[in-house]
Amino acid sequence: MTKKELxxxxxxxxxxxxxxxxxxxxxxxxxDRGIPAHTPxxxxxxxxxxxxxxxxxxxxxxxxxxxxxxxxxxxxAFLPDWQDENDLLLDPxxxxxxxxxxxxxxxxxxxxxxxxxxMGLGLTREKLGDILLPGDRTCQVILLREVLPILLSQWESAxxxxxxxxxxxLASLSPGEAKVRLIRDTVATPRLDAVLAAGFSLSxxxxxxxxxxxxxxxxxxxxxxxxxxxxxxxxxxxxxxxKCVVREIPGQSKKGRTMxxxxxxx
Numbered sequence: 001m002t003k004k005e006l007x008x009x010x011x012x013x014x015x016x017x018x019x020x021x022x023x024x025x026x027x028x029x030x031x032d033r034g035i036p037a038h039t040p041x042x043x044x045x046x047x048x049x050x051x052x053x054x055x056x057x058x059x060x061x062x063x064x065x066x067x068x069x070x071x072x073x074x075x076x077a078f079l080p081d082w083q084d085e086n087d088l089l090l091d092p093x094x095x096x097x098x099x100x101x102x103x104x105x106x107x108x109x110x111x112x113x114x115x116x117x118x119m120g121l122g123l124t125r126e127k128l129g130d131i132l133l134p135g136d137r138t139c140q141v142i143l144l145r146e147v148l149p150i151l152l153s154q155w156e157s158a159x160x161x162x163x164x165x166x167x168x169x170l171a172s173l174s175p176g177e178a179k180v181r182l183i184r185d186t187v188a189t190p191r192l193d194a195v196l197a198a199g200f201s202l203s204x205x206x207x208x209x210x211x212x213x214x215x216x217x218x219x220x221x222x223x224x225x226x227x228x229x230x231x232x233x234x235x236x237x238x239x240x241x242x243k244c245v246v247r248e249i250p251g252q253s254k255k256g257r258t259m260x261x262x263x264x265x266x
Contacts, residue, residue: 117157
């Protein structure tokens with residue numbers, strides 16, 4: 001399969017085609033010239049698209065890495081034959097870096113305040129990974145190492161609060177545990193519209209409206225079919241509402257309905 005045929009098969013629109021073409025360029029650097037290469041940070045949806053592309057290509061050696069296990073935003077690194085995975089993950093001068101910013105007492109900075117101040121420096125979102133808030137007066141930012149000097153020299157404040165910065169090793173990141181709410185419910189069948197309604201406390205018709213509007217995704221892939229059956233482990237996201245995970249489908253209730261155990265992230 002040629003590069004054009006692969007893009008024709010995997011890209012759903014022009015923007016995705018540009019993304020996947022850039023990914024293939026990085027892959028060729030690693031495969032043909034033996035040079036370690038990586039993408040910028042990818043959203044979960046972009047990671048899903050890249051995974052489909054690489055599966056169609058034949059699953060070349062690669063790793064998604066966002067600085068810590070379970071990171072939402074991650075780059076895709078392509079490993080030449082001579083490079084081991086640990087060479088990337090344990091390299092103190094690898095493609096990822098981390099900053100910790102300390103706030104003054106009394107400050108109440110949120111994720112959007114931090115991200116807004118970083119974007120105000122002219123950085124694009126693809127340069128920035130996850131933003132962690134491990135304490136009331138600190139945040140940790142994962143970023144591409146190439147932009148580390150910019151932040152160290154120019155990132156002075158967020159909102160009206162001054163920041164005190166220091167580079168930290170990736171091993172010092174404190175992602176913490178996600179806050180989730182356990183939901184137990186039953187549905188007639190485990191269709192996407194029914195499970196989405198259960199997970200986000202919606203009516204079935206409202207859930208279907210979100211799906212029809214292209215706001216729902218299964219495992220970070222947009223899904224427009226309300227009758228799609230979901231399974232254990234599936235991640236359901238809905239724009240504006242958040243994320244829930246199907247943890248268990250224990251079986252049928254006495255009334256013949258499908259039992260669900262969901263985790264909704266809050």
